[in-house]
Amino acid sequence: MTGEKRRRILIAKVGLDGHDRGAKALAALLKQEGYEVIYLGMYNTPEGVVKTAIQEDVDLIGISFLSGEHMILTPELMDQLKKHNAPEIPVIIGGIFPPQDVEKILNMGVKKVFRGSMVKDVTTYLDQFFNVTNLEK
Amino acid sequence: MNKKKQKTNLDGYYEKSSVGTTHSGLPVKDYYNPDDLANFDYQKSVSDPGSYPYTRGIHQDMFRGRLWTTREVSGFGTSEETNERLIYLIREGAGGLNVIPDNPSIMGIDSDHPRSKGEVGVQGVPMCTLQDMEMMMNGIAMDQISMSLIASSTQTPVALSQYIALAENSGIKPSDLKGTTQNDPIHCRYAGFAISSPINLALKTAVDVIEYCTLNMPYWYPINVNMYDLREQGLSAPQEVAFGFAMAMVYIQGVLDRGLDIDQFANRFAFYCSVHMDFFEEIAKLRAARRIWAKLMKDRFGAKDPKSQKFKFGVHTAGCSLVPFQPKNNIIRVAYEAMAAVLAGVQSLHCCSYDEPIALPTEESVRLAIRTQQILAHETGVARVGDPLGGSYYIESLTDQIEKEVYAIMDEIDSKGGMKKVLESGWLDAEIDRASLDYQKEVEKGDRIIVGLNRYRTDEEVEKYEEFHGASMASQKVQVDKVKKLKEQRDEKKVKAVLKTLKATAEEDEKNNLIAFMITATKQYATLGEILGTVRIAMGETYDPLDVLTHPFF
Numbered sequence: 001m002t003g004e005k006r007r008r009i010l011i012a013k014v015g016l017d018g019h020d021r022g023a024k025a026l027a028a029l030l031k032q033e034g035y036e037v038i039y040l041g042m043y044n045t046p047e048g049v050v051k052t053a054i055q056e057d058v059d060l061i062g063i064s065f066l067s068g069e070h071m072i073l074t075p076e077l078m079d080q081l082k083k084h085n086a087p088e089i090p091v092i093i094g095g096i097f098p099p100q101d102v103e104k105i106l107n108m109g110v111k112k113v114f115r116g117s118m119v120k121d122v123t124t125y126l127d128q129f130f131n132v133t134n135l136e137k
Numbered sequence: 138m139n140k141k142k143q144k145t146n147l148d149g150y151y152e153k154s155s156v157g158t159t160h161s162g163l164p165v166k167d168y169y170n171p172d173d174l175a176n177f178d179y180q181k182s183v184s185d186p187g188s189y190p191y192t193r194g195i196h197q198d199m200f201r202g203r204l205w206t207t208r209e210v211s212g213f214g215t216s217e218e219t220n221e222r223l224i225y226l227i228r229e230g231a232g233g234l235n236v237i238p239d240n241p242s243i244m245g246i247d248s249d250h251p252r253s254k255g256e257v258g259v260q261g262v263p264m265c266t267l268q269d270m271e272m273m274m275n276g277i278a279m280d281q282i283s284m285s286l287i288a289s290s291t292q293t294p295v296a297l298s299q300y301i302a303l304a305e306n307s308g309i310k311p312s313d314l315k316g317t318t319q320n321d322p323i324h325c326r327y328a329g330f331a332i333s334s335p336i337n338l339a340l341k342t343a344v345d346v347i348e349y350c351t352l353n354m355p356y357w358y359p360i361n362v363n364m365y366d367l368r369e370q371g372l373s374a375p376q377e378v379a380f381g382f383a384m385a386m387v388y389i390q391g392v393l394d395r396g397l398d399i400d401q402f403a404n405r406f407a408f409y410c411s412v413h414m415d416f417f418e419e420i421a422k423l424r425a426a427r428r429i430w431a432k433l434m435k436d437r438f439g440a441k442d443p444k445s446q447k448f449k450f451g452v453h454t455a456g457c458s459l460v461p462f463q464p465k466n467n468i469i470r471v472a473y474e475a476m477a478a479v480l481a482g483v484q485s486l487h488c489c490s491y492d493e494p495i496a497l498p499t500e501e502s503v504r505l506a507i508r509t510q511q512i513l514a515h516e517t518g519v520a521r522v523g524d525p526l527g528g529s530y531y532i533e534s535l536t537d538q539i540e541k542e543v544y545a546i547m548d549e550i551d552s553k554g555g556m557k558k559v560l561e562s563g564w565l566d567a568e569i570d571r572a573s574l575d576y577q578k579e580v581e582k583g584d585r586i587i588v589g590l591n592r593y594r595t596d597e598e599v600e601k602y603e604e605f606h607g608a609s610m611a612s613q614k615v616q617v618d619k620v621k622k623l624k625e626q627r628d629e630k631k632v633k634a635v636l637k638t639l640k641a642t643a644e645e646d647e648k649n650n651l652i653a654f655m656i657t658a659t660k661q662y663a664t665l666g667e668i669l670g671t672v673r674i675a676m677g678e679t680y681d682p683l684d685v686l687t688h689p690f691f
Contacts, residue, residue: 016240016256018329021370021457024570025577042329043683045252067240068497071610072255096461098496116461116494118591120581 007130010058012040012049014077015069022095023064029119035126046077050084058089059130062122065095070105078109090129094122156584160415161373163538169530177533182428186482186523190431192424192536194482195447199523200514204232205478206485207510208285208451212237212262213497214612215619216272219262223277225500229507233283233316235487236273237261243290243325244333245673245682247666248620252683257613264288265620265666267659270299280309284316285451285485289363290330291342293320295665297350298655306660317358317407320346323384323560327569328366333682336560338673341647344391349652351392351402358449360388361407365453368411371573374422375542377411380565382426382433383547383556389438395648399438403445407484412474413455419474420526421535423450423481428536429543451485452478459494463589467491472509479519480526486510620664627662633690635661636671640691643675 011027013020020042027039038056040049053061063077074093081087093105094114102113111129114122158164166173177183184190187197196202209231211222223234239261241253248257248265263269279300288296297318301311322339325331343360350359364381372380385406392402410426412419430448434440454474459467468491475488488506490498498506514520526532550559559565579585586592635658642649651672658668670680670688680688 016244016252017260018240018243020329021573025574028574029577029581043252043332067256067260069240069255069259072613076255096494096496116590118581119577 006036008036008058009060009062010038010053011062012044013042013064014044014046014049014073016043017067018042019066026119026122033123046073046080050080053089054084054086061089061091063093070097071101074105075108159418160413161375161418169534173530173534190428191447192428193524193527199482200520204514205483206232207507208233208235208485208487209503209506210235210237210487214258214609215616216262216269218612220273220275229504233285235285235287237287238264242292242665243330245292245665245669247664248616251685257616263616264296266623266662266664267299267302268623270303274303279304280313287319289319289321290325291322291334291338291669292665293318294342294346294652294655295668297346298652298659302656302659311354314354315356317361318346319363320360321363323387324363324366327370335678338676338678340391343388345650345652347392347402348395348650351397358405358407361409363409365409365411369457370569371576374418375539375546378422378426379543379546381408383550387556399440400442400445403434403440404442408450410450410452411455412452412478414458416473416477417532417535419477420481421532421539424536425540429540449484452483453487454489456489456493459489460587460590461494463595464491464495466589475509475513476519479513482524623662631661632663636663636667636690640671640675643672
């Protein structure tokens with residue numbers, strides 16, 4: 001839809017985990033799908049992610065985890081969003097999680113959890129979430 | 138029969154095998170015959186197992202002399218929890234131990250570092266102080282066990298020092314210790330730890346370890362060049378070998394520059410390789426790697442000792458080939474990959490646990506990984522004869538094809554000024570990113586079929602899950618409290634003094650070997666962060682790779 005800004009997505013890894021293959025691929029392929037992507041790379045703190053998200057006025061935050069630190073760092077991220085008066089920015093999480101953690105993460109206020117999925121699953125979800133077609137991204 | 142079902146059946150009937158290229162994209166023919174080996178010179182390019190160029194294996198009697206070592210990677214929670222797992226593995230028949238440090242330890246920071254929050258004991262075991270090593274090895278006979286410390290980052294010299302210090306404190310000589318340090322900090326730049334692996338520091342710490350072990354620890358493999366992690370980024374099989382060998386040669390040059398002779402240390406070089414899903418390609422890759430390494434050592438570096446020319450390798454089945462959906466399918470994947478590794482003449486093997494793309498492996502899933510190896514070893518008969526596929530028209534042709542590809546990539550690196558140059562210029566980063574993205578696109582498009590991911594998916598909801606093992610948050614607190622308490626109890630004056638000596642030695646000459654000084658510091662319970670940070674400062678880096686903390690003493 002003309003006049004509407006392109007959807008802006010922030011992709012990052014938080015913590016010390018170095019498995020960034022998934023996050024990088026997601027960032028690159030979302031760009032190809034027409035989204036505007038800000039890729040923050042590795043070693044981010046929850047606070048750093050939130051500050052950047054606000055500064056860049058993003059429409060959604062996507063965090064990639066692998067090593068099991070999600071149960072500590074996800075609630076911290078959600079707290080930081082509240083602390084910085086931006087609880088409305090939606091958060092999605094992707095990576096490797098024990099299935100029993102998925103509900104716990106959703107209860108923290110995360111919109112959606114992707115376990116080892118394909119990028120296609122993420123874009124399908126985002127298109128529905130934003131209720132947009134390719135032209136409107 | 139309804140129409141939909143009939144249609145599905147017909148699709149299955151007409152299903153074709155995948156396209157005419159290997160997993161890495163090498164073109165292959167419908168079949169191979171004697172014409173493909175018209176110029177085949179058995180003695181020159183293949184020869185018997187145990188004979189140059191070792192294409193068919195490094196031992197004449199291969200597995201009849203000794204089976205490969207079953208080495209399952211472990212490390213999680215506190216050092217006490219890991220100790221329990223290690224003892225369990227020994228009881229279940231593991232031939233050697235394989236311990237991985239947690240993220241803060243790989244990064245070279247302490248468990249009580251503010252950025253370690255949420256990361257302690259996750260994905261590995263804390264190796265912060267000598268105390269951690271003491272508790273991890275409690276009740277394990279260090280003079281008998283073969284230990285692989287998967288310390289590969291710039292942390293390696295400290296981890297090795299902790300291991301040696303513990304041995305010495307227990308009355309065991311370092312010269313009696315058997316095992317491996319992975320010690321490949323350059324590859325860490327491409328495995329998520331670039332921030333803690335500046336090239337100069339990486340090369341310095343790696344060469345120190347190799348030099349020290351060469352002169353003091355005859356049964357220790359000081360380096361295990363990690364081609365596996367590179368491959369996991371999405372590279373092809375030939376790229377895995379070419380980049381791995383190029384990195385190995387950077388270390389070799391570094392050790393030669395210290396004045397050691399190639400035949401003094403090349404025989405202790407080992408490699409950690411991936412075995413991915415393309416069965417024959419992986420076997421051909423490892424055969425080609427043996428031949429190339431033998432020639433490189435002989436022709437490029439002038440190694441005369443046959444032991445220096447033998448390519449010794451461990452295999453980690455490809456973690457990235459596993460799928461979190463329908464997780465039991467992974468048992469099948471791992472079994473095929475493990476069989477390929479054995480048919481390729483592997484020296485030590487880690488089989489992934491089927492639940493690895495979901496959580497930390499449970500005791501049950503690790504046992505299954507060990508049993509996979511034991512069934513291969515004792516029931517299938519595949520280990521009976523050395524290189525049973527040697528002479529196959531297809532395998533020999535594919536081995537030649539991969540060898541050619543590897544040389545082409547190595548030539549490209551040479552033409553760009555050598556490996557050190559392409560590390561610095563970012564060329565290697567770009568190659569890895571490109572390969573990784575191409576791979577993902579093929580998966581997304583469905584050109585690369587992965588069962589349960591882009592084909593034959595079931596509804597996730599109907600899958601039944603068992604209890605999977607997550608990381609324990611309670612262990613994190615235990616570990617952090619332990620380190621804080623230790624820092625209060627140790628003799629701060631002595632810690633400061635040993636670090637001061639370490640710093641002065643490091644500053645005096647980059648070629649000064651620091652391991653002996655690190656062992657002394659470790660015995661005073663100086664921490665990983667303090668020891669490595671001291672060396673970092675001496676080399677002009679920040680004390681803390683994350684630049685949050687400053688040196689507690691200077």
